[in-house]
Amino acid sequence: MMNSVINQMAEELRKAPKVALFSHVSPDGDCIGSMLGIGLALEALGKEVAMINPDPIPRNLSFLPGVDKIARSMPNPLPETLLFVDCADLQRVQLQREDLPAEAVILNLDHHISNQNFGKINWVDSHAAASGELAYALIRRLNVELTLEIAANLYTALLTDTGCFKYSNTTSKTHQIAGELIDAGINLGDIHHFVFDQTPMVKLELLRRGLNQLQIFAEGQIGMMTLRKRDFEESGAEESLSEGLIDHARTIEGVEVAVLFKESKPDTIRVSLRSNRWLDVNRIADSFGGGGHKRAAGCTLHVSLEEAKQMVRQSIEEELKLGRSH
Ligand code: 5GP
Ligand code: MN
Ligand code: MN
Structure with missing residues (x-):
């Protein structure tokens, strides 16, 4: 089954002269590294490739080979074949189906359990630790040489x-x-x-502010961090620098669930969720219109910061009370 979907995707790509690749907003190393790895492989096959991400590339990923080829907006005209990498749904690239031509051949390569299977071909493997694992298999299937540039992207x-x-998503295959x-x-x-050892000072300032607003609930099982709009403004840190800060709440002794609330705009709150051992945070994110994985998920709420904190905290406390029974 999995084999045939790889073949179908490889076949669609082989016959396409031009391909556009998309990766999700608030990009991370997986969506950018996988998109670049596949993009460079398709270029090696002589294809015209566009790589698109709506947001700025985080600073710690700016070393990735080929990163300068990534554009913020879609090419016009758009090629017929479109490959979405690490995107659970089209909203993750700020698109609706109507924004794409009716005849577009949509290929969906992803590992999110919440994937909406929005493509003509959907290669969704929630057991893969990263979309990078699928990108690796695809590149192998396309018989493209694993160059240093491709390998550095996939490894990242x-x-x-x-x-x-x-x-816990890591396997022997990874x-x-x-x-x-x-x-x-x-x-x-x-x-x-x-990737990890080039922390800008402004990120530490953001961490300082995040720790100042750290709250513990549910007898130590919930660790909540908050970053207000003014924390970004006053520290001079761009939003992508908050990546990873949630781990300071997740790794506190006794914490099962960590949450980071980011006030992107006054009534737009980005919520990141992490769990350690058992709580399914994808369920919580899903109930607020987001998604992700069991141990890492996210959503965006269009309410005030205080309302968002109240709503998410209540939802987590209910799940904690229900325990592992469902
Ligand atoms: P992060 O907290 O790092 O932004 O995201 C954690 C995980 O949840 C990532 O795998 C990400 O793709 C997924 N995720 C985050 N926000 C959303 C969202 O709004 N919708 C969906 N479907 N997935 C999300
Ligand atoms: Mn991702
Ligand atoms: Mn991923």
Whole structure:
């Protein structure tokens, strides 16, 4: 089954002269690394490739080979074949189906359990630790040489979505693929350094503010962090720098669920959710119109910061009370 969907996707890509690749808003290492890996592979096959992300690329990913090829908006005209990478639904690229030509051939490559299967071909594997695992299999299927540039992108995809191979989504397959990528000659030390050890001072200022607003609820099981609009403005940090801050709440002893509330605009609250051992945060995000994975999910609420905190906290407390029974 999985084999045939890879073949179908590879076949669609092989016959397309032009392909546009899309990755999600608030980009992370997985969507950018996977998109670039596939994009470079398609270029090696002689295709005209457009790579699109609506948001600025986070600073710690700016070293990725090919990153300058990524555009903020769609090319005009749009190619017929469109590949969405690491996107659970079209809203993740700020699109509606009507924004795309009726005849578009939509390919959907993803690992989110909440994926809406919006494509003509849907290759959704929620057991994959990262979309990078699927991107790797696709590139192999396309018989493209695993260049250093492609390998560095795919490795970054695995590295970031698994939290350095430590989250519970990591499997032996993840490590096997990482091994193949290392054999392609990538410089592990450099990649780890660029991704994780280049913290801008303004990010620490954001962390300081986040920790000042850390709250613990449900007898220590919920850790909530908040970043107001003014925290971004006063620290001079762009929104993407909040990536990873939630781990400071998640890793507190006794915490099962961590939440980060980010006030993007006065009534637009981005919510990130993480769990450690058992609580399904995808269910919570889904109930607010978002999605993700069991241990990492998110949603956007169009209410005030205080209302958002109240609503999400209540929902988590209910799930905690229900326990593991459902
Ligand atoms: P983050 O908290 O890092 O923004 O996202 C955590 C996970 O949840 C990621 O895998 C991301 O793709 C997913 N996610 C975050 N926000 C949303 C959302 O609004 N909708 C959906 N479907 N998934 C989301
Ligand atoms: Mn992602
Ligand atoms: Mn991912």
